[in-house]
Amino acid sequence: MSTVGKAVSLLELFTLHEPEIGLSDLARRAGLDKATARRLLMALAAHRLIEQEPRSRRYRLGAGLSRLARIRDAHFPFVRLAAPVIRELSLETGETVHLSEFSAGALLTLHVELSAKANRVNVDVGQVLPLHGTASGIAFLAASRLEAVGAYLEKPLQAFTAFTMTQPDDLVKAIALAASRGYSRSAQGYEEGVHSIGAAILGADGQPIGTLAVASPVSRVDDATAAGQGEAAVRAARLISARLTGEA
Amino acid sequence: MSTVGKAVSLLELFTLHEPEIGLSDLARRAGLDKATARRLLMALAAHRLIEQEPRSRRYRLGAGLSRLARIRDAHFPFVRLAAPVIRELSLETGETVHLSEFSAGALLTLHVELSAKANRVNVDVGQVLPLHGTASGIAFLAASRLEAVGAYLEKPLQAFTAFTMTQPDDLVKAIALAASRGYSRSAQGYEEGVHSIGAAILGADGQPIGTLAVASPVSRVDDATAAGQGEAAVRAARLISARLTGEA
């Protein structure tokens, strides 16, 4: 791997649940020598991509990242462009709709429009969704390159409910169905009582960058409703994709 | 410079005003060979820190940055911690108060609480403030290490109004005064008719990471008012510093 790749992989070790890591730990997990890790960290720190807590001497992500992200968000406003479409879809379906962006092997919830109904599905911004077991994830996999899907299926699939698909074969079928229909359907794979319809949002290079999903209580959805939500979700996802690439 | 440093300096070429740049241009500005620049860009792209517009083949900042910035912001919530203090200071002084973070040789405005008065100073989030000529900048320099101040004074100082301090000697005096008082005072150095009181916010390592400033119309401020604002600004800045380092 390139030196730059190693440096970035150090950055990627930090997560929401573990935002500060010590040198030895960092080196071990990245598969690097301590000396190498330290040199890379110092280089990153010189550009404020990493900073070091002076007391514990542990490392954390730096302010430079916030700066760069602001520049990006100002120019590539995924959430800003998608939000009105998400809102419209929520009003049209009467259900909760959420927007996710793919990042590091999972989907990160960026924006949510809640249903106006009393009995509704609640989703939190910031929630991390697995690719299997959520409609969003299956829609994302259905739009991904085959090799990416294969790589994901290599790892064991965690069960979140009694309904979670943990057999690669089942997942492959679900992905194939989603690919042919343009949207995915999943019931209670991640949370009990929740039914979801997902559709992938594509970037300028045709690769999926995120998804949107319509989430309803299972009791409210029959096949006809699901089909209607599916078509609406696909339209919304295509509209966002088009706006992102400047085609609309 | 290290390879990593070169890669990061490529990222830093992107700005709010120029969020997409071509390969040759990028290489030229970073002082790198085209081949080198491209290799670095590909390494960054592999980790989603950069992406390439397939049509124009120009490069832009990638989604990975947004992800990393979210992780950082969740753990190190500068704006989130500071906002209520800023609000309180605005109510106490009756004036507009803004929060800035240091980044790449300048101060970036992150948050603003506007005065309730009809005649007030307006500041925009995202606005970039120079270190000389603003109260925020002088407060920041006064809290910085001497070598950082020296390095900044090496470069010519741009004049923004007829009142902007462009002589290093004058600036040194202003910095010394700010350092002894704990807050800085500046009138019309950046924009005509605006009077500002600035105070630095320190990170866990004692180095300044940003500033806050009370901005009023010049007509409304006499020495006594300024002194009062100064003390209030210092208190607020210290409170934010303490909360950031987990001391309160």
Added chain:
DNA sequence: CCCAATCGGTTCACTATTCGAACCAGTGTT
């Protein structure tokens, strides 16, 4: 209380990675 096992950090000979001049092919401009 001391020993052992960590920790973060540093050194330096070795070598693999990075560098960059020269080279494509493509696209406007003159």
Added chain:
DNA sequence: AACACTGGTTCGAATAGTGAACCGATTGGG
């Protein structure tokens, strides 16, 4: 048609990266 740009590629030379061994400082059992 010649020119001046683009983005992208190649490959021998040279530079920058590597990591085992080594600090001194903490930490936590026994």
